[in-house]
Amino acid sequence: MIRFEPREHVSSTYAFLVPVIAGIAALALAAIPISAAGADVQGAFIAMAKGAFGSPFAISELLARATPLILTGLAASIAFKAKLWNIGAEGQLYVGALAAVAVGSGAIAAPPYIMIPLIIAAGMMAGGTLMLVPTLLKTKLGADEVVTTLLLNFVVLLFVQMMLEGPMKDPMGMGWPQSEPISAAATLPKMFPRLRVHWGLVIALVSALIVFIIMTRSVWGFEIRATGENVSAARHAGIPVTATYVKVGLLSGALAGLAGVSEVAGLKGYLTADLSPGFGYTGIVVAMLAGLSPLGVVAAAIFIAAVFVGADSMSRAMGVSNYIADLIVALSLLCVLVSGLFVRFKVRFVRPKLPKKKEAEEF
């Protein structure tokens, strides 16, 4: 019989090992579908590693892919820390990008030091405002935010498609449903010539640092953690729970919106309805892999980005479907959940014996 005993003290080594073990386990499990697809497993993993880390170009692609994932990962981590289940980062990312395009594609002419802060503010406000809706529906009316945020993703994507086929369609876009391009002044510059990694990465890293400071060094961070650990206890202790949810919702939505700004102004240059291949949802995996730690999010985002970029390149070389990347990402989430158990609990194998009342109470 297997018994779980809660650990009194969770060592930081274990906390660090959990996501590492989960990532390795997910990659190992991915060997099954890769070999089922008829590919050479060892060769596939080598191709993935080369595709993700093998050249300056690969590393630039990796970091460009990690940029939105850091931001959506932060959005999920801060919300989940308060147990506000924001599954709507995908929609918040899109409204952020939409706001950035609305402001930054020629409506206002100003130098970059005004334009870039302006589109960032517009995108963050749009994302935060969108998340405010389900947050208030939760706090005022008791509607479950999981379902409302999920469903809003579909509404927002349709709204974006409507805008791109209607009022915000680029008249010079050859009839494609895309927005006008972001003006040169509002574009986030590339960090190196001929490589796609852009200053959005720095914005994402600074955001991670700010969220880290908020979570660990501020009263507000304490309120967020207390609310997430036990709402009624937090309320008893006089923590303004509703205000905490609202602030968390605003910040979480704003971070996801910032991811949209960074993608549209740093990488793509204009908005299309396929801007994000599910960055909002993948952000949840990033946050969980990071154990909801803001700095851990950076490492987790780089790992997940490596999986995507590496799998893309391996897929081209070996003909294994690049859905293998989504499979590895999903497996990492399930593996990190399970391996998390070993941090919080000691697993004891005990010989089955008749349950005694006292023992039962110990659990």
Added chain:
Amino acid sequence: MEYVDILTSASFWAAAIRIATPLIFGVLGALICERAGVLNLGIEGIFVVGAMTGWMAVWLGADLWTGVAVAAGCGAVFGLLHGILTVPLGLSQHVSGLGITLFATAVSYFTYRTALPNVSSPPRIEAFQPLDVPGLSDLPFIGPALFQQTPMTFLALALVLVVGFVLYRTPLGLAIRAVGDNPAAVEAQGLSVYGLRIGAVMVGSALMALGGAFLTMSAFDAFFFGMINGRGWICIALVVFASWRPGKALLGAVLFGAFDAFQIRLQNEVGGAIPSQIFLMIPYVLSIVALVIVARKADYPRALLQPYFRGQR
């Protein structure tokens, strides 16, 4: 008045029931899981699994009902995984469910792409045809609306009765409802909380997979990426709207189907005056509204989301 004409036409109600069918499966499935105390956010991915595996079984040569059974079985396997993670291991039902959705979707897409690497248009199968019930199909209005549906719709309607009967009229149903309200009391009766919960999640997941299978084997005859398109999440909202009762679940799903069928017809009437996306948003907005309306008085199963460990009081 043309809108009244729409509402009184048999073809409108036939469409409403057709649109409602996958939701009936999904809502019943989610209802069984939640009645046992387990939220199953794997639903969206399990829909994909059901749609893909049912279709693929038939495409590989199985007959249609074998395909339905394959879909249900594959759904149950993912249910088992969610059950193990959330019941004995007591992991977060939210996160595990989302993980199941990501995993189930990725497995389905990967399998489909690997089996059919170079298809330009999705291969078709010989799907379920409308069942011609002698006598009943010829009835005016009710005949075309209700009795020219495919067999899977009748299966869904029958399952409403079965689930209602089992939940409210059998000791097993009593145990399932109790395990979602007060697991300690169930254990005190000498029943296995783990067994009941995992079993309920597996059965519920099998039903969710049937909802997906209906789409590829009855409503359409092929599998498309992204074809589930939030239907699973809509079911999660409808369960709350139905206050966890099978009869109300049927009502909610058909009402939803009617709204959706109405919006499709309205779209044809209005033509290009209003962007089509506005109409396409309606189902999602409607689900949010339905959830908000009932949220305050929603009587959640009391032990929903609460893990239970053996011997805990």
